[in-house]
Amino acid sequence: MDKIQDAIAKARATRAQQPGATGSSAASKGNALWQALPSHTPSQRRLARNRIVAVETSRRATDFDVIRTRLLQQMQANNWKRVAITSPTAGCGKSTMVMNIAFSLARMEEHRTIVAEVDMRRPSLAKSLGLPNHHRFADVLAGHSPFEEHAARIGDNLVFTTNDGPVHASAELLQSARTGQTLDEIERLYAPTVMLFDTPPMMTGDDTMAFLSRVDCVLIIAAAEQSSIKQIDNCERDIASQTNVMGVILNKCRYIDPDKAYGYYG
């Protein structure tokens, strides 16, 4: 386990040392690039229909704001930037969680968040947000297209890069050296403070396992009355063999508290 932690720390330190990875010059260069990305304004009705409630401060947004703040505290304490969100099985609420955390982060001016859809088997973010349906982040990762042709900016400090449909041989793409280089390049150029990755479920293929070494930490979304303790345990163990487990969020809880749909176990 120590070896893994050492390897993760080394990879992070290498990324931090890349020219332009940190500092105000990277940030100002990044600013111009952010402004140049095509902007998108999602409709309120579409957001509400898809349970995206954290766009503005409200009582319903509070659960996500709490998760955002705990996430930021852990990230800052550990110098983490890349967070993957996964779950044991399908439909636990990963994509909904990613979008709500992203909008919650976007209400903090000092943060710049890039959300990347690496769920290439059942991509859903473009539909939920009404984003252009010709975007294909897989082509960016494969080195076939530039990032700016497959990314949309919402407001000043939130960018989504998504996929217009299922991607062939996604596990091979996600573990290719090219994917690692492309992600490093996006991070270097755009200087985000947070990168969120919406990944597929752990138990439905090897895509997420193939990608985990590229992130600093992972948030697991379990669904009440759906995810078993054994599934969550296995998931945690598999993730811990590759990177840091940030915590488990119990989603879709009906019986905790009428006002709270989430339980967080750090």
Ligand SMILES: Nc1ncnc2c1ncn2[C@@H]1O[C@H](COP(=O)(O)OP(=O)(O)OP(=O)(O)O)[C@@H](O)[C@H]1O
């Ligand atoms: N807290 C919640 N309470 C009730 N329904 C929810 C909650 N979170 C998400 N959902 C609903 O559950 C369904 C699945 O959510 P979502 O698409 O976010 O899950 P997912 O884990 O990304 O699924 P997939 O594995 O297919 O990518 C959606 O209809 C979503 O609106």
Ligand SMILES: [Mg+2]
């Ligand atoms: Mg999803």
